[in-house]
Amino acid sequence: MSTARARVGRPRSEAARAAILHAVDDLLVEQGYAAMTLKGIAERAGVSRQTIYRWWSTKAEILFEASWTDAEEELNIETSATPLAEITAYLEALIRFLAHSPAGAAYRALVGEAQQDAEIAKLLASRDVLGESAQRVIKRALGDEISITLEEASAILVGPIFFPVLVGRELTGLDEARWAKRFLTQMQRDQPPAG
Amino acid sequence: MSTARARVGRPRSEAARAAILHAVDDLLVEQGYAAMTLKGIAERAGVSRQTIYRWWSTKAEILFEASWTDAEEELNIETSATPLAEITAYLEALIRFLAHSPAGAAYRALVGEAQQDAEIAKLLASRDVLGESAQRVIKRALGDEISITLEEASAILVGPIFFPVLVGRELTGLDEARWAKRFLTQMQRDQPPAG
Amino acid sequence: MSTARARVGRPRSEAARAAILHAVDDLLVEQGYAAMTLKGIAERAGVSRQTIYRWWSTKAEILFEASWTDAEEELNIETSATPLAEITAYLEALIRFLAHSPAGAAYRALVGEAQQDAEIAKLLASRDVLGESAQRVIKRALGDEISITLEEASAILVGPIFFPVLVGRELTGLDEARWAKRFLTQMQRDQPPAG
Amino acid sequence: MSTARARVGRPRSEAARAAILHAVDDLLVEQGYAAMTLKGIAERAGVSRQTIYRWWSTKAEILFEASWTDAEEELNIETSATPLAEITAYLEALIRFLAHSPAGAAYRALVGEAQQDAEIAKLLASRDVLGESAQRVIKRALGDEISITLEEASAILVGPIFFPVLVGRELTGLDEARWAKRFLTQMQRDQPPAG
DNA sequence: GGCTAATCGAGACGGTACGTCACGTCTTACT
DNA sequence: AGTAAGACGTGACGTACCGTCTCGATTAGCC
Known part of the structure; x- marks a missing residue:
């Protein structure tokens, strides 16, 4: 039915949609x-x-749509041979994203707005690129050898x-490999509350 | 001359200054x-x-001044017998502050604004209540038994x-004592890069 | 050729045309x-x-078409035995139309718009229901016993x-019969400039 | 109290007020x-x-204020020796005002808007320049020698x-003196219903 | 019975004015 | 000089219609 409606x-x-998203990308930078x-x-x-208002209700919403794909891409690293290499690569990507990439700036701005706007907070929580990418990487690197929830692990990472x-x-001067090693050590030694 | 002038x-x-800060406190809540x-x-x-503009240049600045004392207080825990108790108490205070206190909401809002406003970022970096309180607690609990910088340690905490x-x-359901134990274990085993 | 084309x-x-005019009637009320x-x-x-724009170029135009027939009807009174009765009846109809009827409201709105829009002014002048109905009644009631133009007479009425x-x-409290008598007296005594 | 308040x-x-009224005058023409x-x-x-919205709530209101003085002036004729001269002069002024003067155009526009906007209708009724000026002239020219209400007389004029x-x-071609004479004749002969 | 062409509904598009809001600056009189 | 009050210019906001523009679907006359 919705497909039928869409054809009316x-x-x-x-073109307009793309132009808007590109404009947002550019202006953000x-x-x-x-x-x-x-x-x-x-x-x-x-x-x-008016065309913008027709499809988005907030500046944040447009920004989210405009930067989500980029963020997803920048945080999606390739598979590595060892867990250490994997986590190290992720940390590098994470720092590059958060501190230096335009998509990261957008993400930080959204996090900022979310502190004051429940609507944006909901939007952000619904598809949290950062947390999800971290959980994906952790699962790939460690599989079942993890005694805490992925949520906790991603927060620690x-x-x-x-x-x-x-x-x-x-x-400056942060050594990602050392941080990765520390994270892995901790994950392996960590014991559930009952232990 | 300028001193003479200043007294004219x-x-x-x-009274006005206090009234303003109190108003900000109230309105924030x-x-x-x-x-x-x-x-x-x-x-x-x-x-x-006009009186407000005469003494502060930004809404953020007033907010900072109005909430800084509260924040400092809420994050300044009493001395405990053991490092574990100390860190546990701090984590409890931290969560209470960040997630539930008005002063914490102000802090989060400031962090949010800082993502977009260099002036606020500078202000925030100059007296970072959160980082400093954490470093203070860590130093008190662990003294010299720590192989990484306090900055790093506070970030991990x-x-x-x-x-x-x-x-x-x-x-919900976060067990502060467990987190504190994990933090301490990690701090004690952590070895410098050369190790 | 253009006729041939028009038939293709x-x-x-x-149905659409009627629906539009009825909608205008209803909405006006x-x-x-x-x-x-x-x-x-x-x-x-x-x-x-789009269908509306295809057939009318102005809101006023639609309104005119939608209300003209009603107006014509409301202002077209039946023949009476005496001129006095005739004029009295017309005055009654006129007041009912102008002050109380929806068609009259439309007419007043058009007169209003005409003050600002030459196009509407032309439209209104081309088929002035009010003036024409008055002239028709005057002619019927007085025939040739009138020394001024019908236009003048209708303005006076x-x-x-x-x-x-x-x-x-x-x-409120207007006595149509008295006004009609006064009008007739005036018409009969009125003398051309030379008198 | 209101005077005290006004001084705070x-x-x-x-300057702004005058500039606005002048702008309206100019733009109207x-x-x-x-x-x-x-x-x-x-x-x-x-x-x-914003400054406009601070003091007026409607375009019509500004227009009213901007044109009222002009209208009042244009319709306020000097005293003449005879009633005939007086009425004749008024009719001349009336035609000049209604048909040719900018203030008259404003007045007609307001009358037009009043047909659709109750607020404006109220405004217009509260200080009806046209009706009042007519009543003033009639009273001056005829005094007590009038058997109908001034309202009625002004409507007839x-x-x-x-x-x-x-x-x-x-x-075009309207003879004001003739109309004035007709008006006076009618006023003198007109008898109350009981007569 | 397919072809052509104009109309119809739906609804998106670029415009433009609306009235509101908060901003930061200014001009008063008062203290 | 500092202050409360409040008007001012500025500029973004979100909304409402405007008149135009695509769409796919109808509906007629014509070959």
Whole structure:
């Protein structure tokens, strides 16, 4: 039925959609999230403001759609031979993403907004690229040799990077391999509460 | 001359300053950071908007000043008998602060704003309540028995809590004592790169 | 050739046309002219906006077509035995139309728009229901016993009603028979400029 | 108390007020009422849109304030020696105002809007320049020698001019002196219903 | 019975004005 | 000089219609 409905009337302009998302991408890099305005996006995309409102209800929503794919890609690392190599590669990707990539800036901006806007918080929680990618990697690297939940494990892996970046601390001179080794050691020795 | 000049005219009203900070505190609890407006603060404080602008340049700055003391207090735990008790108490305080306290909400909002505003980022980095309190506790609990920098250690302690909270994940059923034990074990076994 | 061309293709839907005019009639009564919107008409009539634009170029044009017949009818009184009865009946009809009937509201709205829109002014002047009906009645009641133009006479008959209604004055307690008598007296005594 | 209140804070900018009213005057002549937009007025006056909204709630309200004084002036004729001269002069002024003056165009536009907007209707009825000026003149010219209400008399005087103008009829070749004489004759002969 | 062509519904599109909101600055009188 | 009050210019917000534009689906006359 929804497919039938979708065929009625003038179809949505794919060109407009793409132009908007590209404009958001560009403006994010050029001006940052805060300075980004719906009017600005519309003008940059050569699109009417109304068209944007028709499909998204928030600046954050557009940003999410515009940056999600990039984020997903940047955090999706290739399979490595050893768990150590795998985790190390992920940590490198994570730092590159969070601290240096435009998609990461978008992600941080969204996390920022989420602190004040429940709607955005929900959006972010529903498809948390960061947490999910970490869990994926951990599962791939360690399989069943893990005695805590994936959620906990991902927090332990991601948190120590996430926190200093968000708080504005410099991460220079960080040795990803050492962090990866520490993470693995901890995962193997960790025992469930009953142990 | 400038000192002489500074003493001329009506002195700054300390009452106004206090009223403003209290108003911010109250409004933060009642409406949250996003809904807080300078006009609202002024009206609540019974103060003119101009007076606010004279002493602070940003909403974030006022918020920082208004919530810093509370934050400091909430994160400053009493001395305990054992390192385990100490770290456990700190983790409890940390979660209470970050996830449930108004001052924590203010802190999260500031972290959020900092992602988009360099000025706020600088402000936040200059007196990072969270990181500093963690370092203080770690130093007190472990003294010299630590082979990594305090910065790293604090990231490892705080990050795994900070990340899920900021991302909107639920923290229900978290066992602080277990986390504290894991942290201590890790700190004691951790070896410097050369090890 | 153009006639041949015009006969090809799907013919105009008479049902749509009627639905539109009825929708305008209804909406005029329910919401008034100002609140009437092309989108609203289309939805009420179960017709696409484009279909309306295909056949009318202005909201006023539709309104004119939709209300003209009603107006004509309401202002077309039956023949009476005496001129006094005739004029009295007309005045009654005129007041009923202008001040109380939906068609009259439409007419007033059109007069209003005409003050600002030359196109509507032309439309209104081309088939002025009010003036024409008045002239018809005067001619029927007085025939040749009139020394001024019908236009002047109709202005004298209609104007003193038209003015207060348009200006929003109440007309309560108006004695139509007296006004009719006065009009007739005046018409009979009135002398051409040379008199 | 209200006087005391008015002295607090920055006083209303008389320059802005005048600029707005002048802009409305100008735009009315240049573009007409319909094409006049609040945005346009603001830009023309070199004033912010907000400032307009602060003091007026409707385009019509501004227009009313902007044109009322002019209208009052144009319809306020000097005293003449005879009633005939007086009425004749008034009719001349009335035609000049309604059919040719910018203030008259404003008045007609307001009458037009009033047909669709109760708020404007109220505004117009509350200070009806046209009706009041007519009543003033009639009273001055005839004093007590009048057997009907001033309202009725003014409708009889004004209506026959008002109607054709509003309906878009040409008034060329109208002999004001003849109309004035007719009006006076009628006023003197008119008898109350009981007579 | 297929072809051509105009109409119809639905609904997306670029525009543009609307009225509101908060901002940061200014101009008063008062203290 | 500092303060409360409050008006000012600025500029984004989200909404509402406007008139135009695609779509697929009808519905007629014509070959």
